[in-house]
Amino acid sequence: xxxxxxxxxxxxxxxxxxxxxxxxxxxxxxxxxxxxxxxxxxxxxxxxxxxxxxxxxxxxxxxxxxxxxxxxxxxxxxxxxxxxxxxxxxxxxxxxxxxxxxxxxxxxxxxxxxxxxxxxxxxxxxxxxxxxxxxxxxxxxxxxxxxx
Numbered sequence: 001x002x003x004x005x006x007x008x009x010x011x012x013x014x015x016x017x018x019x020x021x022x023x024x025x026x027x028x029x030x031x032x033x034x035x036x037x038x039x040x041x042x043x044x045x046x047x048x049x050x051x052x053x054x055x056x057x058x059x060x061x062x063x064x065x066x067x068x069x070x071x072x073x074x075x076x077x078x079x080x081x082x083x084x085x086x087x088x089x090x091x092x093x094x095x096x097x098x099x100x101x102x103x104x105x106x107x108x109x110x111x112x113x114x115x116x117x118x119x120x121x122x123x124x125x126x127x128x129x130x131x132x133x134x135x136x137x138x139x140x141x142x143x144x145x146x147x148x
Contacts, residue, residue, distance in 0.1 A: 007061040009111055010085070014042060014078030015070025015098055022049050024060075025108060038074075042081050057089055062118070064111040067095035069129020079126045086120070095124035 011023035011032075022045050023032040033049045035041065050057065065082035068075045079095070086093035094114035101107040 008055055008059050009062045009064055009115060010046065010060050011064045011107075011111065012042065012046075012078050012082050013066040014074045014081075015066050015068060017071035017074045020045055022046055024049060024053060024055065025111065040077065042077060046081075046085075060089060060091060062091050062115045063093045064114065065093065065095055065124055066098055067124050068097060068127030070098065072128055075126045075128060079124050083123050090120055092118040092120050092122065093124050094118040095127075097127055 008024050008026040011021075011025060013021040013023075018038060019034065019036055020042055021032065021034045022042070031049065031053055033045060033052075035045055050060075063082045063086050065078055066075075067079055082093050085091075092115060094111065094117075096107070096110055096114065101110055
């Protein structure tokens with residue numbers, strides 16, 4: 001697959017439950033879109049930011065995803081989406097932990113460094129930061145017997 005002239009890196013951050021941040025880094029330009037909502041809206045948000053900036057998927061040369069720590073479901077969905085897009089677009093996917101950067105300048109420097117070392121086909125693993133807090137589901141079945 002041939003890449004476009006301008007190179008963009010797609011940035012995905014879903015580690016905060018109920019919040020999605022998607023960014024595009026290309027040369028000097030940084031475009032970001034943040035929405036409130038669950039990470040199930042991630043792919044729609046990616047599509048919107050690409051369309052708004054007139055960028056085609058083949059113009060993306062890499063994906064950087066915050067791999068944790070954070071909400072179990074949110075981290076898992078962000079990492080899964082990044083790995084799947086990387087696989088289908090045949091581009092490298094680099095994971096970055098939330099505690100590795102403090103601001104946009106540090107983030108961009110880390111992303112650029114990781115992209116140089118990351119190969120196509122490598123998989124990012126989620127980092128949850130602790131054991132999952134899984135509770136027993138509530139019993140919602142109707143009572144057995146009863147009057148009626």
